[in-house]
Amino acid sequence: MTALSSTPLLNVDALAVAIGDVCVVDGLSLAIRPHEFWGVLGQNGVGKTTLLKTLSGLHPPTEGRIELMGHNMASLDRKTIARHLGMLTQQTRYAFEATCHETVLIGRHPHIGPWGHEGANDHAMADQALHQMGLADCRDRSCMTLSGGESRRLALATLLVQDPQVMLLDEPTNHLDPANQVSVLNVVGQQIRQHAKGGLMALHEVNLATCYCSHCLLLFGNGQWLAGPTHEMLTTQHLSKLYDCHMRLVDDGEHQVFAVGA
Amino acid sequence: MPIKPSVKLVLIGLCLGLPASLWLAMSWGSSGWLWPHRLSPEDQQVIWALRLPRAVAAWVVGALLALAGVLMQVLLRNPLADPYILGLSGGASVFALLGFTLAGTLGLTWLPIPLWAFAGALITMVLVFVLAQGRGAWSTTRILLTGVVIAAGWGALISLILALGPDASLRSMLFWMMGDLSYAQLSPAWLGGVFLLMALVWLRARNLNVMAQGQLQAQLLGESIQARFWEVYVLASLLTGIAVSIAGAIGFVGLIVPHLMRLIVGADHRLLVPAATLFGGSFLVIADTIARTVLAPHQLPVGVLTALIGVPLFLLLLNQAIRIR
Numbered sequence: 189m190t191a192l193s194s195t196p197l198l199n200v201d202a203l204a205v206a207i208g209d210v211c212v213v214d215g216l217s218l219a220i221r222p223h224e225f226w227g228v229l230g231q232n233g234v235g236k237t238t239l240l241k242t243l244s245g246l247h248p249p250t251e252g253r254i255e256l257m258g259h260n261m262a263s264l265d266r267k268t269i270a271r272h273l274g275m276l277t278q279q280t281r282y283a284f285e286a287t288c289h290e291t292v293l294i295g296r297h298p299h300i301g302p303w304g305h306e307g308a309n310d311h312a313m314a315d316q317a318l319h320q321m322g323l324a325d326c327r328d329r330s331c332m333t334l335s336g337g338e339s340r341r342l343a344l345a346t347l348l349v350q351d352p353q354v355m356l357l358d359e360p361t362n363h364l365d366p367a368n369q370v371s372v373l374n375v376v377g378q379q380i381r382q383h384a385k386g387g388l389m390a391l392h393e394v395n396l397a398t399c400y401c402s403h404c405l406l407l408f409g410n411g412q413w414l415a416g417p418t419h420e421m422l423t424t425q426h427l428s429k430l431y432d433c434h435m436r437l438v439d440d441g442e443h444q445v446f447a448v449g450a
Numbered sequence: 451m452p453i454k455p456s457v458k459l460v461l462i463g464l465c466l467g468l469p470a471s472l473w474l475a476m477s478w479g480s481s482g483w484l485w486p487h488r489l490s491p492e493d494q495q496v497i498w499a500l501r502l503p504r505a506v507a508a509w510v511v512g513a514l515l516a517l518a519g520v521l522m523q524v525l526l527r528n529p530l531a532d533p534y535i536l537g538l539s540g541g542a543s544v545f546a547l548l549g550f551t552l553a554g555t556l557g558l559t560w561l562p563i564p565l566w567a568f569a570g571a572l573i574t575m576v577l578v579f580v581l582a583q584g585r586g587a588w589s590t591t592r593i594l595l596t597g598v599v600i601a602a603g604w605g606a607l608i609s610l611i612l613a614l615g616p617d618a619s620l621r622s623m624l625f626w627m628m629g630d631l632s633y634a635q636l637s638p639a640w641l642g643g644v645f646l647l648m649a650l651v652w653l654r655a656r657n658l659n660v661m662a663q664g665q666l667q668a669q670l671l672g673e674s675i676q677a678r679f680w681e682v683y684v685l686a687s688l689l690t691g692i693a694v695s696i697a698g699a700i701g702f703v704g705l706i707v708p709h710l711m712r713l714i715v716g717a718d719h720r721l722l723v724p725a726a727t728l729f730g731g732s733f734l735v736i737a738d739t740i741a742r743t744v745l746a747p748h749q750l751p752v753g754v755l756t757a758l759i760g761v762p763l764f765l766l767l768l769n770q771a772i773r774i775r
Contacts, residue, residue, distance in 0.1 A: 246669055270672030277666055283527045284662055286717035297660050298672035303653070305720075350671065 195258055196221050197354045197386040198243065198273070203252030204411070207238045214411030216252070220354065222384035225377060227397035227418070229390075230407030231431060236390035237278055239407070240356045243388070244275045257353065270298035274352035278359050280343040282331045288323060288342055289314055291331045295349030310349075317345040320375050322368070336363035344372060348379065355379070357389035361396065369393070373400050394435075394446045398422055406430050422446070457715050464725055467732035468509065468641075475505035475739045480746030506641060507634035507696055508738040508752070509731035512703050513644045514693040516711075516730025517651060519704030520723060521686035524662050525679065526594055529712070532705035533690040536578050536597025538571045539699035540604025542691065543627050545570025546698070547611045550619045550626075563626070564695040571691030574600060579683065590665065593683070629700030629753030631738050636696070647689065648727045655719035658682075662717070702756040703730055706764050713767055733760075 196219035205212040212235030220226055228236050241247040243254060245261050254261040257272055274295075282291070292314045296306055318324050321341040326334065331342060340363045347355060355376065361369040377400050380387045388405075391397060397404055397418065404421035406414045408430060414421060427435040427446060434449035453461075476497050477483055518533035526535070534540070549566035553559045582589075582596040612623060625632070651658075657678060660668045669675050690704070707730040708722070715721040737755040744750070 244670060246666070266669060266674050267672035270670060275670050277670070280667075281664065283664070284523075284529060284717045285712060290716065290718060294659055294663060294671065297656065300656070305656075 196255070197257060198388075199255040199258075200243070201253045201255070203242070203254065204250045205235065205239055205242045205247070206250050207235060207247070210235055210238075210409075211411035212238050212242075213407065213413050216405075216413055216415075218405065218415045220386040220388060222353075222386060223381060224386050224402050225380050225400055226386075226388040227391060227401035227404045228388060228407065229392075229394065229397060229404060229427075229430060231409065234407045234409050236407060237358055240275060240358050240388070240390055244273055244356055245269050267298050270350070270352070272352055273354040273356065274347045274350040275356040276343055276347050276358055276360055278362065280339055282339070285330050285332055287328050288318060288326045288331055288334070288345075289328065291342060292317055292345045292349050295346040295351075298350065313349050313351070314345075317348040320348060321345040322371065337365065337368060340364055341368070341372060344376075348375070353385050355385060355387045357387065357391075359391055360389055361391060361393060369396065376400075394422065394427060398444075398446070453721070457721065460714055461721070461725060461728075464728035464732070467728060471732040471735035471739075472502070472505050472509065475508070475735050476501045478739055478743055480743055503635035503637065504631055504738070505735050506638050507636040508631050508735045510636055510640045510644050511631070511634070511693045511697045511700060512707075512734025513648070513727045513731035514689045515700065515704040515734075516707040516726040517648060517723065518686045518689040518693065519708040519730075520719070520726050521651065521658075521682050521689070522704070523708055524658050524719070525682050525686060526590055527662065527664060528594075529709060530705070531594075532701075533686065533693070534699060534701070534704065535601070536593070536687070537574045537601035537604055538687055538690045539694050540601045540608065541570040541574030541577075542567040542694040543570070543699055544604050544607045544611065545573075546626055547608065547615065547623050550623050551611060551615045567698075568691050568695040571687065571694055574604070575684070575687035575691065579680075625751050626698040628751035629698045629756070630751050631697050632742075632749055634697050644727070644731070648724060651685070652720065652723045654682075655723050658719040658723075659717070662719075697752070700734070700753045700756060702753070702760045703734055706760045707733060710764055710767055 198220040200216055200218050203216040204214050205216070210233070228239065230236055238247055242249050245254070245264070245266075256264060256269060261269065293306055293310060295317075296310045296313070300306065300310070315324070315327065318327055321344055323338065323341055323345060326338065331339065334342060340360070344360060357376065360372060360376070364372060373396060376387060379385055389401075401418050403416065404418050406421055406426060408414070414426065424435050424437050424446070435446055436449040438445050438447050479496070479501060515533055522531045522533050522535065523529055525531070546563050546567040549558075549561065549563045553561060578593065578597050578600055581600075582593040608627070612620065615623065657673060660671050660673050661675075661678060661682070663671070665675055693700075708726045711722055711725040711729055715725045734752070734756065737759055738752045740759075741750040741752045741755040
C-alpha cells in the first residue's frame with residue numbers, strides 16, 4: 189500500500205463505538221494525515237482505550253468505517269495492518285525472561301516473511317530504538333528486571349522498531365518522570381515530523397497535549413466529542429466541561445499552562 | 451540472529467546427547483555393562499530387542515513432553531504451566547484405569563491400555579476446547595480455569611476407581627500413574643516422527659515468540675490470534691496425549707525441561723524448541739536407565755527418577771543461570 193501525502197493515513201467516517209453500556213463516540217469523523225499528532229483527552233472510563241483498540245481493528249465499531257491508507261480496515265488481514273499501524277498498549281507485562289534487544293526485535297515480526305529471519309538492518313534498528321529511548325545500557329538486561337518507567341520505554345522502543353505509518357499511543361507517559369515524558373514524546377514527535385507519520389495518543393496531561401499535539405479529540409462521554417486543531421480545542425471552557433471541574437489558564441508571560449482551579 | 455558461542459556449544463552437546471543416551475541405555479542394565487565388551491547372541495537379543503526399543507520409547511516420550519511443555523507455556527503465557535495442567539493426563543489416567551478394571555467385564559481385553567489412554571486424552575482435549583470456547587474469543591484465563599477444573603474432576607474419578615478397583619491391579623495402576631516405561635517399546639522410526647513434529651513447531655517458532663508477548667501485543671504485531679492459539683492448543687494436546695499413552699503420566703519433564711533450556715539458550719523459540727526437544731528426550735532416557743538399574747532387580751517408576759534428578763539439577767542451574775548466559 190502506498191499513500192500520497194494528501195490522503196489521510198487513517199480516515200474515520202461516521203464511527204460509533206460502544207463498550208458494555210458505555211457509548212464512547214457517536215458519528216465520529218476525523219482524518220489523521222501525515223505530520224499530524226493527535227491527542228485524545230477525556231475523563232477516566234470515557235473509553236479512550238476502547239477507541240484506540242477500535243482504530244487498530246481490535247474492537248469492532250457498532251457503525252461506521254475506518255480506512256487505513258485508503259483501504260477499508262475490515263478487509264485487511266492483521267499482518268497488513270501491523271505493517272502500517274502500531275499501538276502502544278496501556279500496560280506491558282512480560283511473562284518470560286528475554287533480553288531487551290530480543291524483546292524489541294520482535295517489533296520487526298510483521299515485516300519479515302514466514303520463513304525469514306531478522307537481518308543486520310533489523311538488529312541495527314533495534315539498537316537504535318533502544319538508544320533513542322535511553323535504554324542502550326539495558327541492551328542485554330532481562331526485560332523482567334526493568335523498572336516501570338524502563339519497561340514503558342522498552343514497549344515504545346518495540347513500537348519504533350515496528351516502524352508503522354500510524355502510531356497509536358495509549359498513555360505513553362505512564363510511569364515516566366517529567367524529564368523522560370518530554371524526551372520520549374520528543375522522539376515520537378520527531379518520527380512524525382521527519383518521516384511523515386501520523387500519531388494519536390490518549391493522555392491525561394493537558395499541558396503535554398498543548399506542547400506536542402497538532403490536533404485534539406475531546407471525549408465528553410455519552411458519545412459526544414469535539415475534534416480540531418489543538419489551539420481551538422484546548423480552551424478553559426472546553427476543558428472545564430471535559431473534566432467537569434474549573435480549569436484555568438496560568439500565564440507567566442513566557443508560558444501558558446492549564447491548571448485545575450481552586 | 452547470531453548465536454552465542456556458548457549456546458552453540460550447548461546445542462551441539464544436545465545433538466550428541468541423543469546417540470550418547472541411547473548408547474548408555476543399551477549398554478547398561480540390571481546385568482551390568484554389556485556392550486561393547488561381551489556380545490553373546492543372548493546379549494545381542496537383550497540389547498536390540500529389549501533395551502533399544504525401550505530407550506527409543508523413553509526418548510520419544512521425553513521429547514514430546516518437553517515440546518508440549520514449551521507450547522503449553524506459550525499458550526497460557528505462564529512459565530509454570532506443564533502439559534498436564536489442562537487435565538490431559540487426568541483424562542488419560544481415568545481411561546487407562548478403566549481399561550485395567552473394566553476391559554475384562556466389557557470384553558475389550560483386545561484393546562491395549564495405550565489406546566484407552568489416548569482416547570481419554572482426546573476426550574479431555576475436545577471437552578476443554580468446547581467448554582472454554584464460550585462466546586468465541588480466545589481467553590487464557592478461561593481455558594486455564596476450564597482445564598484446571600476438568601483436571602480436578604478427573605482426579606476425583608481416579609481416586610474413586612483406585613478405591614473401588616480390584617487390589618490385584620492396584621500396583622500396575624499406580625505404576626502407570628507415576629509414569630512407567632516397562633512395557634513401552636517403539637521402533638527407531640519414531641525418532642524420525644518426533645523430529646518431523648519438532649520441525650513443524652520450529653517453522654512456527656517466530657510466531658511463538660510473538661504469542662509469548664501476550665494476546666493483544668501479538669495481534670498488534672500481525673498474528674491472527676484466534677486461529678493460532680487453537681492451533682497450538684490442539685498440537686500441544688496431541689503431543690501430550692501420545693506421550694501419556696506410551697508411558698503413563700510421567701511428571702516433571704514437561705515443566706522443568708523447557709524452563710531449564712530457557713535459562714540456558716534464552717527465550718527465542720527458534721533455539722528453545724530444538725533445545726528442549728533434544729534435552730527432554732535424552733533426559734528421560736537417562737532417567738529410565740537409572741530407574742531400571744539402580745535397585746535391580748526392582749524397577750522404579752521413571753516419574754520418581756525424573757523428579758529426583760530434575761529438582762537438584764534445576765535448582766543448580768537456576769543459581770548459575772546468569773553466569774551461563
